[in-house]
Amino acid sequence: MIIQLNGIKETVPDSLTISGLIEWAKEGDPDLMVEKNRQYIYPAEYDTCPVNENDVIEFINPNLGG
């Protein structure tokens, strides 16, 4: 299926959860934040939150500098 990941159209495997997508994208930041369709997704939801066709997903590295 096709989704938009970090502003770029990507073809990803079907039937992914957010956890699966993080693994597929090889994201390693332990502080990673995830936005799906403009909604913040909490880590506790990663294993159950599905990724669907045309979803707009952003992987966000937190900004903690000042």
Place this chain on the structure above:
Amino acid sequence: MMDQPDAGDDRYLRQTLLPGIGPDGQARLAKSCVLIAGAGGLGSASAFYLAGAGIGHIKIADHDTVEISNLNRQILHADTALGQPKGVSAAARLTAFNTGIQVTGLCERITHDTITAMLEGVDIIVDGCDSYETRQVLNRASLALRLPYVYAGVNGFDAMVSCFVPGQTPCFECLFSGNAPPSDQPVGVIGAAPGLAGSLQAMETVKLLLDIGRPLKNRLLRISGLDMRCHCMDLTPNPACPACARA
């Protein structure tokens, strides 16, 4: 407090013209007290605009001293302040900028032990920190004392801003996990990134103090400076938050 000009003073004319501020709003700003936690890049920008807006009492806290590598972004401090405590340098600069407000420079480290005294009389906490740990201190104090906490953070060309208001929004720790080990490596940042974020914090602080407009509650504003994308993501409370889930 030092002699505060009348709310109708020309100094504030251009903002008292605004619906939602006016002389009454200006008088409320003059009676307000804000803690700016950190006199770095974020704190420099927010402090200037909050001082310019006529916040009656600004406390600005930072335990560091001014270093040459600060000066690409920390516009509160001049070359002549190198080696000075940032709390002292910031207070002197802000007092010179607006003699009609009270400015208190605090040079202690912000910890769970020091924050309560720093927040005495304070209406809003403005984040000028550069670490997860200090933000956690601010967040816990915000929740305990029911004070709004105007968060911002920067990295490179990017910035994030949100208003965490106890009882109305998620808190800082709902969103940010702090799982990554602290690093002592400096983070690259273009000065305009904290300048932008700090300016937005000043605007949000004025809105919260006056209860006007639609502050960044339950939203996180993200600015990607390199490709100049700005957007807000919607936030909901985190049922697993270690800080506020039972608050």
